[in-house]
Amino acid sequence: MLFTTIEFLVFFVFVIAVISTIRYRKFQHTLLLSASYFFFFFSSNYLLALLIFSTLLDFYAGRAIWNNKNIRTKKIILALSLAGNVGLLGFFKYADFGIAQLNSFGNLLGFGPEIPLLNIVLPIGISFYTFQSMSYTIDIYRGKLEPSKSLGEFALFVAFFPQLVAGPILRAKDFLPQLREKIKNFGSEQNIRQILIHDSNLKMGITIMSFGFLKKMFFADNIAPFVNEVFQNPIGLDSFAIFLGTIAFGIQIYCDFSGYSDIAIGAALILGFKIPKNFNKPYFATSPSDFWGRWHISLSTWLRDYLYIPLGGNRKSHNRTYVNLLTVMFLGGLWHGASWNFVIWGMLHGTYLAIHKILINKFPNLQHNEFFKSKVGKIISIVITQYFIFLAWIPFRVHDFDQMMYSVEKFVIFDMKITGIDEFLLEYKFPIFLMLAFIGLHYFSYRKSKLIESISNLNLKYWTVIITLFLILIVFFFNGNPIDFIYFKF
Numbered sequence: 001m002l003f004t005t006i007e008f009l010v011f012f013v014f015v016i017a018v019i020s021t022i023r024y025r026k027f028q029h030t031l032l033l034s035a036s037y038f039f040f041f042f043s044s045n046y047l048l049a050l051l052i053f054s055t056l057l058d059f060y061a062g063r064a065i066w067n068n069k070n071i072r073t074k075k076i077i078l079a080l081s082l083a084g085n086v087g088l089l090g091f092f093k094y095a096d097f098g099i100a101q102l103n104s105f106g107n108l109l110g111f112g113p114e115i116p117l118l119n120i121v122l123p124i125g126i127s128f129y130t131f132q133s134m135s136y137t138i139d140i141y142r143g144k145l146e147p148s149k150s151l152g153e154f155a156l157f158v159a160f161f162p163q164l165v166a167g168p169i170l171r172a173k174d175f176l177p178q179l180r181e182k183i184k185n186f187g188s189e190q191n192i193r194q195i196l197i198h199d200s201n202l203k204m205g206i207t208i209m210s211f212g213f214l215k216k217m218f219f220a221d222n223i224a225p226f227v228n229e230v231f232q233n234p235i236g237l238d239s240f241a242i243f244l245g246t247i248a249f250g251i252q253i254y255c256d257f258s259g260y261s262d263i264a265i266g267a268a269l270i271l272g273f274k275i276p277k278n279f280n281k282p283y284f285a286t287s288p289s290d291f292w293g294r295w296h297i298s299l300s301t302w303l304r305d306y307l308y309i310p311l312g313g314n315r316k317s318h319n320r321t322y323v324n325l326l327t328v329m330f331l332g333g334l335w336h337g338a339s340w341n342f343v344i345w346g347m348l349h350g351t352y353l354a355i356h357k358i359l360i361n362k363f364p365n366l367q368h369n370e371f372f373k374s375k376v377g378k379i380i381s382i383v384i385t386q387y388f389i390f391l392a393w394i395p396f397r398v399h400d401f402d403q404m405m406y407s408v409e410k411f412v413i414f415d416m417k418i419t420g421i422d423e424f425l426l427e428y429k430f431p432i433f434l435m436l437a438f439i440g441l442h443y444f445s446y447r448k449s450k451l452i453e454s455i456s457n458l459n460l461k462y463w464t465v466i467i468t469l470f471l472i473l474i475v476f477f478f479n480g481n482p483i484d485f486i487y488f489k490f
């Protein structure tokens with residue numbers, strides 16, 4: 001069930017309507033859990049069993065870790081929990097990839113016959129909910145979180161439908177307290193707060209969702225055909241087409257993913273739940289580390305807290321820090337999908353982060369230099385950073401190694417061919433217009449950091465006009481077929 005379909009809107013409105021009629025919090029939670037399982041079943045059918053398996057595994061593992069006093073036993077239980085989740089993720093996401101690599105290696109050595117592929121269907125959202133579930137048991141083991149006493153409560157945390165299939169990746173310590181939130185009533189008496197559809201949350205949630213729909217359906221989905229045309233077979237295209245196609249893909253994947261995240265965050269807020277921001281104007285990052293503080297924030301912080309820091313972070317030697325950065329980004333690339341393309345993309349970002357760290361270590365005063373704090377210095381930092389960020393999008397998008405090498409060469413060594421540019425621009429004038437419009441909107445939202453809040457706080461009349469305008473743009477330029485969320489493929 002795509003967010004950008006009528007089915008989802010009908011489903012969401014129905015959930016809101018029913019919840020609004022229920023007075024007891026426990027029943028509301030039960031309804032949300034049932035709705036979440038229905039949503040996932042509608043999207044992945046029988047693969048709902050995998051979600052339930054992860055839930056049961058980590059709920060009981062968390063309780064066992066908390067109740068056991070023996071450190072060695074705690075470690076064994078945690079290891080079993082992690083093995084179950086990683087094994088689940090590894091089998092469904094990487095089994096065929098591993099078989100393909102074995103077959104390639106066997107063919108190279110002259111072995112045969114080939115091992116047949118399993119043709120496993122990738123469960124939607126498995127990369128998100130397994131990471132979510134794993135963080136729960138890890139935090140309990142570290143003593144940072146008490147286990148949930150209610151299986152239903154924990155199940156709702158894992159399966160909460162607004163962010164189930166698209167993120168952001170939730171932490172139990174952020175979400176579970178919201179399920180237990182209490183309010184004062186009649187003096188000192190504490191009552192569990194009901195889910196109430198407050199006007200302020202409704203208005204803000206609709207605003208965030210509207211921005212999400214605009215990003216996904218107006219920008220990403222209408223830029224996608226141009227990106228597909230360029231990278232269907234980029235070999236033979238000149239640098240201008242490759243460069244423009246790369247910029248277009250960078251905008252497409254941002255609008256697609258951040259749009260989906262916004263819809264999830266807005267839907268959750270309408271229901272009274274706060275989900276952390278997942279994107280923060282990443283294309284105005286001034287360094288590789290700044291970019292990863294702005295792009296897919298829930299994943300980058302997860303990798304930092306559960307991989308980078310346990311590996312030693314930057315607490316060891318400089319060389320160890322560089323190795324840690326490369327290792328984490330290698331695994332981060334692999335998390336995105338079972339393909340060498342994503343590994344290369346991850347390693348490129350790991351290299352960027354390592355080089356940035358090397359420069360900081362070699363020249364500690366560089367980042368405090370007055371020039372880089374100036375407007376000109378900041379612009380230069382943004383341009384250089386984004387050049388390499390967009391360069392890394394090429395292996396993320398192309399189909400094979402030859403296409404990648406050709407596209408990278410054309411992107412880096414600009415051939416300055418101008419023949420046919422007029423016809424090219426005329427043929428793809430609308431996607432190019434959208435790219436320019438996005439750059440303008442991205443800059444405006446960067447300069448006005450509270451843009452969504454400002455729109456949400458407008459007088460109801462003016463707010464309605466803006467939301468209606470968004471709706472008109474989305475409907476008028478809708479291409480007729482909802483395009484899948486890009487990360488469904490990963």
